[in-house]
Amino acid sequence: MVKTGSLRDRKKANVKKIFIEEAVKLFLTKGFDKVTVEDIAAKASVSRSTFFRYFKSKEAVVFRNHHARVAIFKEMLSSAKSNNEKIFDAIRVALLNFAKYYESIKDELREEYKIVVSSPYLIAKDIEKDRDFEEAISEEIYKRLGGGQQNRYRAKILASAIFGTVRTVMEDWFEGGCKSSLIKSGRDALDLLSGGFDW
Amino acid sequence: MVKTGSLRDRKKANVKKIFIEEAVKLFLTKGFDKVTVEDIAAKASVSRSTFFRYFKSKEAVVFRNHHARVAIFKEMLSSAKSNNEKIFDAIRVALLNFAKYYESIKDELREEYKIVVSSPYLIAKDIEKDRDFEEAISEEIYKRLGGGQQNRYRAKILASAIFGTVRTVMEDWFEGGCKSSLIKSGRDALDLLSGGFDW
DNA sequence: TTTTACTTGACACTTAGTATCATTTTTAAT
């Protein structure tokens, strides 16, 4: 039994799909900044107005999967168990799980990356989006530390250090065309971090 | 002997000063997003065209000191000496020096922060600007490690962890109205980091 | 079938930023 929405719902889903396909095609060939919403709407054979009913901005097409990914990451964080009761180890488990997930959607990610680096504006936005992941880590550490004002700050500091590391590993992975093992690089980088800064 | 520029130069400097004063006044009272370049130009009694000859964008007024600050930081990084030959310690010295500098311009910074948080757009841009500091740290670590491909990556990871920490400390300082000791907070946070992640 | 709810296209508007051109102002040379 296949669940078909109403005709209206199916039409909407289809329009959205076409928007995404055509927009991505244009972004990849011309670069994000050289594509106007007018162009996208024309390719999708609808009006410019309609585009803004489906996406709140031009870049929203590019970042359409962001929220879902953050949700997945949060789920991995909260369900992560460590063998040794150490918080950092649990975060590490979640991060490596997420790395595995990212490897499984590398085609999608590679395409997205190509679009992002085509525009200084998108690069900035991308950095901004990363904050959601960092905040998720911070929240998780805070919870596991048991709450309290002092721990909130402590959690933020640790999370920013951890995610700074993660971001760098990911950038490196993208730069190399997602060919290397993200899990292995991630593990190595986290080892470097956990070893401390006595150098 | 006072060095007076030409009449032209003095006029230009004055127009720029007026632009900054009026723009900042408007940003502080109405919030960045509610101020148009038209408004600023009107307050400065010049045309909108002229504004864009002095600043390449509206936000450039807010971030007008960014480059100079990065330059100062780089200088502090390259001249930092540690007692024990450890790279992390030299970076720490530079960071604490910079914290001292920031304490000395806290009024300017507090004003800037108030404007930045008035606009989601500026908050994003601010995060972007921070990358310049992170890259400066990365460069410095890389140089001190003696170059090489492997060290480039290593330097990036360490720099992102360090700067993630720094950013969090600064945010906390700003949130508290720049009243606490940035140097002390910075030292504590760096200690937390250097202790490693074995928890 | 008819009423109601939703979707769309057309249009007007605001604002940042770019580009051009004529006018004014400053500077340098005679």
Next chain:
DNA sequence: ATTAAAAATGATACTAAGTGTCAAGTAAAA
């Protein structure tokens, strides 16, 4: 002091993102 070159300004027109509104069309429910 006069004039020619260089630079700053204002006016104007343009592109493009994003917002808001309204009337017409289409699907859903009665």
